[in-house]
Amino acid sequence: MKSIKEIIIYHIMSGISIRQISRSLSLPRSTISDYISRYKSSGLCLKDIQTLEDDILYMRLYPEGRKAIEPTKTIPDYAYIHQELKRRGVTRMLLWEEYREQHSDGYGYSQFCDLYKQWNNKVPVSMRQVHKAGEKTFIDYSGLTMNIIDRHTGAVHKAEIFVACLGASGYSFAEASMSQKKACFIRSHINAFNFFGGVSSILVPDNLKSAVTAFDWYEPKLNETYQDMANHYGAAIIPARPYKPKDKAKVELSVKLVQRWILAKLRNRQFFSVSELNQAIRPLLEELNDRKIKYLGKSRRQLYEALDKPALQTLPSQPYMYKEFKLCRVNIDYHIQLDKCFYSVPYQLVKKEVEVRYSDYVIEIFHQNKRVAVHNRLYQPGAFSTQEEHMASAHKAYAQWTPSRMISWSKNYGEHTQELIKAILNKRPHPEMGFRSCIGILNTAKNLESNIVEAVSKKMLRLNSYSVKSFRSILKNKTYNKQKPVVAMTPNSHHINVRGEDYYTGGRHA
Numbered sequence: 001m002k003s004i005k006e007i008i009i010y011h012i013m014s015g016i017s018i019r020q021i022s023r024s025l026s027l028p029r030s031t032i033s034d035y036i037s038r039y040k041s042s043g044l045c046l047k048d049i050q051t052l053e054d055d056i057l058y059m060r061l062y063p064e065g066r067k068a069i070e071p072t073k074t075i076p077d078y079a080y081i082h083q084e085l086k087r088r089g090v091t092r093m094l095l096w097e098e099y100r101e102q103h104s105d106g107y108g109y110s111q112f113c114d115l116y117k118q119w120n121n122k123v124p125v126s127m128r129q130v131h132k133a134g135e136k137t138f139i140d141y142s143g144l145t146m147n148i149i150d151r152h153t154g155a156v157h158k159a160e161i162f163v164a165c166l167g168a169s170g171y172s173f174a175e176a177s178m179s180q181k182k183a184c185f186i187r188s189h190i191n192a193f194n195f196f197g198g199v200s201s202i203l204v205p206d207n208l209k210s211a212v213t214a215f216d217w218y219e220p221k222l223n224e225t226y227q228d229m230a231n232h233y234g235a236a237i238i239p240a241r242p243y244k245p246k247d248k249a250k251v252e253l254s255v256k257l258v259q260r261w262i263l264a265k266l267r268n269r270q271f272f273s274v275s276e277l278n279q280a281i282r283p284l285l286e287e288l289n290d291r292k293i294k295y296l297g298k299s300r301r302q303l304y305e306a307l308d309k310p311a312l313q314t315l316p317s318q319p320y321m322y323k324e325f326k327l328c329r330v331n332i333d334y335h336i337q338l339d340k341c342f343y344s345v346p347y348q349l350v351k352k353e354v355e356v357r358y359s360d361y362v363i364e365i366f367h368q369n370k371r372v373a374v375h376n377r378l379y380q381p382g383a384f385s386t387q388e389e390h391m392a393s394a395h396k397a398y399a400q401w402t403p404s405r406m407i408s409w410s411k412n413y414g415e416h417t418q419e420l421i422k423a424i425l426n427k428r429p430h431p432e433m434g435f436r437s438c439i440g441i442l443n444t445a446k447n448l449e450s451n452i453v454e455a456v457s458k459k460m461l462r463l464n465s466y467s468v469k470s471f472r473s474i475l476k477n478k479t480y481n482k483q484k485p486v487v488a489m490t491p492n493s494h495h496i497n498v499r500g501e502d503y504y505t506g507g508r509h510a
Helices: 002-013 018-025 029-042 046-051 054-061 063-069 078-084 092-102 109-121 182-196 224-233 245-263 274-290 300-311 403-410 415-426 431-444 450-463 468-477
Strands: 136-141 146-149 156-166 172-177 202-205 212-214 324-329 335-338 341-344 353-358 362-367 370-376
Touching: 002 018, 002 029, 002 046, 002 054, 018 029, 029 054, 046 054, 054 063, 078 092, 078 109, 078 300, 092 109, 136 182, 136 245, 146 274, 156 182, 156 245, 172 182, 172 245, 172 274, 182 224, 224 324, 245 274, 274 300, 324 335, 335 353, 341 370, 403 415, 403 431, 415 431, 415 450, 431 468, 450 468
Parallel strands: 136 202
Antiparallel strands: 136 156, 146 156, 156 172, 324 353, 335 341, 353 362, 362 370
């Protein structure tokens, strides 16, 4: 049809000859002559040629072919077919057989598929893809943000808008959060699952850092916390490929709709907290899901009720508890360090690497995917959580490092250093808990003269200070050489307020 319009416009408006048009468009001159003669006899004007839709223009130019293109058989319900194909196990062959049961004189299978394909090509890309019910949830953030105003300072913060939608129905969820960081990202997922009333088999996020820590075209490295959350809900993660918007066309459409029907409506309102913004988003989100889809004649909520909701996996009895992951090496005192606090593991794991999974309340420690220790979370810097059965002294076989070895090592410097090491070991509930401090002091003293180490140790004993930090501070500032002068305070016995010795002797009663 584009060629027909071009031919007529070139010939009538520009006066280009049929021969020149034939060369330009690589079409036979007889075909071009036929188009021009039909145009002249149709009674149409140039404005009609430019504005009429292709199928209407074709019928005006070729009225004898109208009967041929008019349907003589019952047209299948394309919207119904499109919807049913999203159900698991439903195929075009099955739908064609059901169609022929109702219309025995209907189209054959190949025509049935061709007609559906023609109808499907007119549907937007995001709606054209066939996603099985309950199979996928698409996740993204809106490029547009919303302002949150601090009531006290007037500072303006940008709230991110998280969007998730189910593949089969397009049923959408949106909420505001203060960032796209991992904690907010995970919390928004949990809220989305609760909103949907279940979990799909596959999660399709964009390639943000909270989801994918290292991109690889074939095997992207997923964020451990995100993977742990997906495992808790029984879902697999398949990130969308970068620069492939069709991979997440569903959520791209949902993002556009959220921007148009939610954020745009709230653009002139002021919000002073994320919760206040989310309260305003929720009713507009309900309206969005209730809007009818033009090509299907049903709302996202209706499709969700019919397709996704029955197919979603049920939610676990307990929601996911947010966790962080970290690799730690076990020190010689059988403890790992996390945020300046210390947690024990079995002494056999000294100097080995362990995986730590921790939440706001619990610390779990794993070695070779086997859990070896559980502790309550500590927050006081320097605090220890030690379990008796983890310590070497609780067993018959001792580890390589022992209190006697520490004390023996300190003898090389002198008696004050030895006394300092003993004091550190004696002041801990378990001697091994002092190993870390002892090692730090003795390693610092390794290249120093013995008299300097002794002087520093002597001062630490006098100050009742037993940390590596104190040892290094005294050494750095060389305060071990400074002796505090002793000043004798002798009062003036002739002062008016001084009674004198006679007051306490017989002279008092004179």
